[in-house]
Amino acid sequence: MKENYPQDMHQPETISWHRKHLLDIDDFSISEYDLVIKTAGVMGGILSRPIKKVPALRGRTIATLFYEPSTRTRSSFELAAKYLSADVVNLAASSSSITKGESLIDTLHTLEAMGVEIIIMRHPLAGACHLAARHAKSSIINAGDGGHAHPTQALLDMYTILKHKPAIAGLNIVILGDSRHSRVARSNIWGLTAMGASVTLCGPRSLLPIGLTPRHPLYSKIKLETDILRALEGADVVMALRMQKERQAAGLIPDIREYVSQFRLTSDRLAVAKPDALVMHPGPVNEDIEISFEVASGSQSLITEQVSNGLAVRMAVLYLISGGSKE
Amino acid sequence: MEPTIVLNREDIRRTLGRMAHEIIETNKDLLKIIMIGMRTRGVPMANRLAANIKAFENAQIPVGVLDFSLYRDDLGSRDLQPVVKSTSIPSGIDGKIIILVDDVLFTGRSSRAAMDALIDLGRPSAIKLAVLVDRGHRELPIRADYVGKNIPSARDEEVQVKLTETDGLDEVSIYKKIESGK
Amino acid sequence: MISSILIKNGRLIDPAGSFDRPADVLIKGGLISEVAGPGQIEQAGADNVFNAEGMIVCPGFIDLHCHLREPGQEDKESIKTGSEAAANGGFTTICCMPNTLPPIDTAAAVSYINSIAARDSAIRVLPIGCITKNRKGEELAPLYELAEAGVAGFSDDGSPVADSSLMLRAMLYAGPLGLPIIDHCEDLSLSRGGLMNEGDLANILGLPGIPAAAEEIMVARDILLAKSTGIHIHLAHISTRGSVEMVRFAKRNGIKVTAEVTPHHLTLTENAVAGYNTNAKVNPPLRSDDDVQSLIDGLTDGTIDVISTDHAPHTAAEKEQEFALAPAGISGFEPALASLLSLVHRGKIEMAKLIGALTFAPAGILNGRYGKLGAITPGWIADVTVFDPGREWRVEIGGFISRGKNTPLNGMTLKGKVMLTISRGDVVYRLNSK
Numbered sequence: 001m002k003e004n005y006p007q008d009m010h011q012p013e014t015i016s017w018h019r020k021h022l023l024d025i026d027d028f029s030i031s032e033y034d035l036v037i038k039t040a041g042v043m044g045g046i047l048s049r050p051i052k053k054v055p056a057l058r059g060r061t062i063a064t065l066f067y068e069p070s071t072r073t074r075s076s077f078e079l080a081a082k083y084l085s086a087d088v089v090n091l092a093a094s095s096s097s098i099t100k101g102e103s104l105i106d107t108l109h110t111l112e113a114m115g116v117e118i119i120i121m122r123h124p125l126a127g128a129c130h131l132a133a134r135h136a137k138s139s140i141i142n143a144g145d146g147g148h149a150h151p152t153q154a155l156l157d158m159y160t161i162l163k164h165k166p167a168i169a170g171l172n173i174v175i176l177g178d179s180r181h182s183r184v185a186r187s188n189i190w191g192l193t194a195m196g197a198s199v200t201l202c203g204p205r206s207l208l209p210i211g212l213t214p215r216h217p218l219y220s221k222i223k224l225e226t227d228i229l230r231a232l233e234g235a236d237v238v239m240a241l242r243m244q245k246e247r248q249a250a251g252l253i254p255d256i257r258e259y260v261s262q263f264r265l266t267s268d269r270l271a272v273a274k275p276d277a278l279v280m281h282p283g284p285v286n287e288d289i290e291i292s293f294e295v296a297s298g299s300q301s302l303i304t305e306q307v308s309n310g311l312a313v314r315m316a317v318l319y320l321i322s323g324g325s326k327e
Numbered sequence: 328m329e330p331t332i333v334l335n336r337e338d339i340r341r342t343l344g345r346m347a348h349e350i351i352e353t354n355k356d357l358l359k360i361i362m363i364g365m366r367t368r369g370v371p372m373a374n375r376l377a378a379n380i381k382a383f384e385n386a387q388i389p390v391g392v393l394d395f396s397l398y399r400d401d402l403g404s405r406d407l408q409p410v411v412k413s414t415s416i417p418s419g420i421d422g423k424i425i426i427l428v429d430d431v432l433f434t435g436r437s438s439r440a441a442m443d444a445l446i447d448l449g450r451p452s453a454i455k456l457a458v459l460v461d462r463g464h465r466e467l468p469i470r471a472d473y474v475g476k477n478i479p480s481a482r483d484e485e486v487q488v489k490l491t492e493t494d495g496l497d498e499v500s501i502y503k504k505i506e507s508g509k
Numbered sequence: 510m511i512s513s514i515l516i517k518n519g520r521l522i523d524p525a526g527s528f529d530r531p532a533d534v535l536i537k538g539g540l541i542s543e544v545a546g547p548g549q550i551e552q553a554g555a556d557n558v559f560n561a562e563g564m565i566v567c568p569g570f571i572d573l574h575c576h577l578r579e580p581g582q583e584d585k586e587s588i589k590t591g592s593e594a595a596a597n598g599g600f601t602t603i604c605c606m607p608n609t610l611p612p613i614d615t616a617a618a619v620s621y622i623n624s625i626a627a628r629d630s631a632i633r634v635l636p637i638g639c640i641t642k643n644r645k646g647e648e649l650a651p652l653y654e655l656a657e658a659g660v661a662g663f664s665d666d667g668s669p670v671a672d673s674s675l676m677l678r679a680m681l682y683a684g685p686l687g688l689p690i691i692d693h694c695e696d697l698s699l700s701r702g703g704l705m706n707e708g709d710l711a712n713i714l715g716l717p718g719i720p721a722a723a724e725e726i727m728v729a730r731d732i733l734l735a736k737s738t739g740i741h742i743h744l745a746h747i748s749t750r751g752s753v754e755m756v757r758f759a760k761r762n763g764i765k766v767t768a769e770v771t772p773h774h775l776t777l778t779e780n781a782v783a784g785y786n787t788n789a790k791v792n793p794p795l796r797s798d799d800d801v802q803s804l805i806d807g808l809t810d811g812t813i814d815v816i817s818t819d820h821a822p823h824t825a826a827e828k829e830q831e832f833a834l835a836p837a838g839i840s841g842f843e844p845a846l847a848s849l850l851s852l853v854h855r856g857k858i859e860m861a862k863l864i865g866a867l868t869f870a871p872a873g874i875l876n877g878r879y880g881k882l883g884a885i886t887p888g889w890i891a892d893v894t895v896f897d898p899g900r901e902w903r904v905e906i907g908g909f910i911s912r913g914k915n916t917p918l919n920g921m922t923l924k925g926k927v928m929l930t931i932s933r934g935d936v937v938y939r940l941n942s943k
Contacts, residue, residue, distance in 0.1 A: 009436045010367075012396055012409030026713065035410075042394070042411045051447045054397040056408075084397075104831065126715040127785030127832040146833070148715025186715055209712050211720070216709040319397075323408025 017320045021133045021140045025151040026190040033158065033195065039316035040159050040309070046083065047312060057086035057322055063116040064090045065107065066143070067123045072283060073143055073153075076307070077120045080314035089116065104128060105135045112138050118321060121145070139321050147181045153282050154187035156313040158195065160306050161237055164278055169196030174231050174273075176265060177241030177290060178207040184282045185241060193221040200224075202231035203263060206252045228263055235273040239280045240265050240290040256289065266292040270300070278302055330487070330502035333478055339459070339490075339497045342475040343372070346457060347379035349473050354424065357386040359452070361420060365429040365441050366394045366412060371492035372459060373428035391416035393427070398440035420449040426473075430488040432458040435469030460499055462486045512556040513537040514931065518547055519561030519895060523568065524865030525872075525884035534566060536891040539934030543887055557936075561895050564928055567864045568883050569601025569632075569892030570846075571871035574666070574691070574745055574769060574817035576838070577603075577634070579625065580618075581610025586822040586912045588622070591842070592630035594911035595820070596937040598842040599927040601892035602633040602875075602882060603820075607644070608667035614639035614650040619658035631937040632930075633879065633892075635661035640679050640690065646671050652683045661875055664691035666745055669727055671697055677734055684740035689767070689874050691743045694727035694752070695793065704833055706779040706794040714785065716832065719794050725751040732759040732766055741765040743874060746819050748774045748793040750803035757812040767814045767874060770804050772845045773917075775816070775852060777801075781917045787828045787835035789917040791821070794837075805857050808866060815871045816863075818845050822913020840913030844904050846896060848918060850925035853898070860898070895929040902926050 015035060046054055062081040064074050074090065081088045093107065104123075111119060118139045121129050126146035133140045144150045161168055173192055179185035179201040189199055200223045201208050208224045225231040232238060243259060253259050270277065279301045281291060296303060334342065354360060357380070364373030370392050377388045393416075396402075396409040427441055438456055445454060457473035462480040480486055480501060489498045514536045521532035521544065533550045535543040543550055552558055577591040588605070595603045605622065607613030613622060619636050626634035638655035642648045644665045652663060663683060670676040670692060680690055700723040705711050707718025728744060732755055735742040747753065747768050756768045773791060778798055781789035789795055807813040821838025828835050849867075852858045872883025881889035903922050906914035930938035 009399065009401065009434070009440075010365075010431075012399075014407035015410050017408075039411055042413050045413060046397075049448060053447065055443070056397040056402055058402075105829070123831070125831040125833045130785045131829070131831055146715055147717075183715060186713075211707040211709070211718055212712055213709055216712065319408060319411070323402070 015320060015323065017323070019321070021129070021136075022151055022317060022321060023129045023133055023140065023142045024149050025154050025187045026149075028191070028194065030194065033155075033191070035320065036155050036313065036316050037159050037162060039319060040155075040312045043315035043319070044309070044312035046315070047308065052083050053085055054083070055085045056319055057081065057084035060086045060118070060322060061114075061116045062086045062088050062118045062120065062318065063111050064088070064120045064143075065093065065111070066091070066121070067093050067128075068144070070122060070144075072307075073122065076310045077143065077314050080311055080318055083311075084315055084318055086318070104132055108132055108136055108138075112136070118318065141317065141321060144183055147183055147186070149187045150183040151187055152310070152314055152317055153184050154191040155317070156306060156310040157188055157239065157280060157282070158191050159313050160280065160302055160309045161278065163305075163309070164302070165236065167196075168192060171197040171236040172200070172234055173197045173237040173239065174200045174202055174235045175239045175241065176202050176228070176231070176263060177243060178203060178247055179241065180207050180209050181244070181247070182241050188239065189218060189222060193218050198223070200231050200235070202226070202228055204253055204259065207247065228269055229272055232269055232273045235277050237278045237280065238265060238270065238273060239282075242282065242284070243286055243290055260289055264290065264292060265295055267294050267298070270295055276300075280306060283307065330500040332498055332500045334476060334499035336497040339499065342459065343375050344379055346473050346475055347376050347383060350376065350426065350457070351380060351384050353472075357384065357388060359422075359424045360388050360426055361391055361416065361418070361423050362388055362426050362428055363391040363393050363416065363445070365427060365437065366392065368430035368488055368490055368493055369428045371490045372430060374492075376428060376457065389417040393441055393444060395437065395440040395444045398443045400436055400440065414444070416448065420445065420451045422450070422452050425451045425454045426457050427454060428457045430459050430490070431486055432456070432461045432469070432471050432474075433464055433486075435465045435467035438469050439467055459488060460486055513542070513554070514557045514559060514934070514936070515550060515552060515555035516559045516561050516566055516893065516895060516929075517550070517552070519564050519566035521566045521885065522861055522864050523885045524861050525568070525869040526886065527861075529861055532566070534885060534893065536893065536931065536934050539891055541885055541887050541889050541891050544885060559895065559929055561928075563899070564895050564897045565860070566885070566893065566895050568868040568885050569894045569930065569932060570599045570867040571602040571875070571883060572600050572818050572820070573604045573662070573689075573743075573815060573871045573874060575603050575605055575820035575842070576608065576822065577605040578822060579609065580621065584824050584912070587629070588625045588634060589629035590910060590912050591820070591822070592626070592632050592634055594842040594909065596632050596930045596932065597910055597927065598845050599894040599896060599930050599938075600632065600842060601894065601930060601932040601937075602635065602879070604635045604637050604661050606637050606664060606666045607639045608665075612639050612644045613637070613660070614642055614644070614655070616651070616654045616658035619655055619660055623659060631935065632932040635875075635879065637662050637664050637666070637691065639663065640665045640670055641675065644668055646675065649675070649679055649682060652679070652686065656686045656688055660688065661878065662689040662691055662743070664693065664745065666691060666693045669693050669695045669697065673730055673734070676731070677738065680734060680738050680740045680742065684738065687876055689741065689743040691745050692727065692731050693745045694724050694731060694747065696723045696726045699723035699726065703794075704790065705782050706796045708779060708797060710779050710782060714782070721749040721751055721796070721800070724749055724793055725755065728752045728755050732756070732764055735759070735766050736762075736764045739765065741767065744768040746771050746774065746793060746817070747813070748796050748804070749800050753803045753807040753812055757807065757810075760812060768807075768812065769815045769817045770808060770813045771817060771819045772841060772848045773839050775801065775804055775808070776848050777917060785832045786917060787830070787832055788839070788915050788919070790832065790835055790837050791839050792837040805852065809858055809862060814866065815874065816849065816866045817871070818842055820911070820913070822911050823915050824912070825914055828915045838913075838915060839917065840909065840911050840915045842911060843909055844916060844918050844923060846927055847902070847904075847923035847925040850898055851923065854924060891931055891934040893931040894927060896925060896927045898925050900924065900926040
């Protein structure tokens, strides 16, 4: 492994990054969070230039492999790769090809045989990226696996908060909605508690995590709350989650109307949070369901900023993954 | 092997003074100049040159910082990427005269990367290069416009620049490299 | 050609007779011929002599619950490979569940199993018949016909009998036959979509959980049906504290219920699933520390009667899939004894109790239908297992006889190895000495 830079150029300080894959966020160290955030800051600077391109990943090939439809996250990764001058190929396998027996492992090997070095994967089943990583020579970046994790979302949410608050430590953060099934919630819980925030999960009890015991490593740092006003009191950040229609179909809630009446984030409800509380949403927002139209377009809403921050964070992740020591 | 000190603190002070005078002499319109220090030691050097020019001519030349890691020609062929740091230029560079400032000019690859980075930021009317030390062994057709000292060196020697802002003292030394066992 | 075997210098543990001391055993004509103190049996009278010094000699293990996959899924296992793997594991009688393709719900299907077993298996293979036609849980299978064809019991295993009135009818109808009715206790409405035990790890991994209540509700139902009918019901693979406590309560109140537990539920927790390890994906799922402790206590105090492997082989390709898609099941015959012995080594259970749950107790549930099994008594069938309780070995799935390499124990070093297995007086397994 070539550690030293050639003596013909200035020797740079090299990154301390040892992940071949980005599957999870639950074992990130504080210094890893810091590195991602600092690098994302530099990448953000590139996004404000007239020429939004740097040659850092020139000649590298990156594939997106999405088994779940997603225009937003996929294009975010695709653009991030292109801004770093990488070549990108997009594979949209439908969920049906999973059941048709075209194995994930075969698809992986096919892509690698074509020279793909980084695969950004989204899959409806938890653990799919772990399965891929066991068989991959390339690097796997988890863009969402079932209800388990969405690491880059949590990183961009963290980065967004830090653009508006001096620190995450000590913040009172509310995650509003179906946190039981949400990979965005799971990853954010790991990230935010690691940085010292306390997290309140608010929603109907059937949509909050079931089966937690005091032996859960984060037990003391999360609170479950079914009353929205109690949850929002004094909150510094409110993250609303997308309400999936399938939850009603699964009978977990009687109907969306009732969810809205109890848990929609309206201006009245937001008023019990701190006056400078931040409002966030991973997108896409269901118009007027999770968040009232007023709040979504209001001055406290960072929803649009999250999108551009997502691009910077994904550029940072691609840069770090492409060049860490592969342990 | 003991390093040989080529420039001491006083030498460096005089050299930077002389370079500032050269810059003043060869640029009719000082107000078109932006000094951009290449990370890392080019930055304090650029600051000192700008301070000298201010002292000699009472002209305030803006100073910027350039991180060219993303433009290196050895990315991807090494296993560890460099830490990227910020680039900050005080104003647009279109139509300006950019003086890139670096401590050592060797193969020319850093300067090439820095120029590519600059050109993605805008269209300067000219780019000039100011270096404290030129140690020869160019691998690209690059030459410095302002040179502090020419120090011929062998390829297996290392020329080390230390500046107070980054290293606690001002000194330029040369020594033979021991084969690194890393 | 009837050869005789003398097993000498071993420690004979025969729980049926509460026997635990050094003894020699002579086997002749397929039966136990003589049991006496060490050195007291004339060595010259035996064709083969096996020196069991440092080893334990006990009745051959009886497994009431396993899956041999034949007919229909022979890439996972066959009666031949499964029975051979079982013999390696010290089992001399195994009862195979009827969730094959087609399922064992007619006399013809039972005969098929019996004839394949006669041809391919060196040990006793007893078929279990379906409770309902096609295992669909809608209509009773021809239980009398199945009994006449030779099933050892009835079960829809893999599935519960979800409809309580149907289970009631099955118990009433088949009760007089005296064959165990074995229920796989799972409330499908509660377990639907679940992939592992509901709890902290399921939350961390983002996998839907199967609550303990999914099993316990069915356990309660079956106990109450046994109470109201007076007919014996046998509960397959129980896994939770609640289930153990209800069975304990039922027994105290004279209700005819017996229960079984697997080696993996006694020795592994849900943590084995960490990292999405599909080899630890099993139904019922591996549970919490507390559940495991309650199962060990239940075995010790007799609440749980027998240990069954629930040997469930799957192909490597099937298991190497996304966690939700991989089939549930653990290949259990070959490492069973060693993993169970870890409980003895750690002082959690007595050796004699463990052996009893593998021999005497399951023989009791088989009701003597297959002859005198489960004990080493002169005149009884010579099914004998000899094992070295301290011998260390590494679990290597590459060395498994079973086609199913799906075990979470792969690569682990365990203590306790079967050295000799004798079925009906013939040696069916012997460890090659290095």
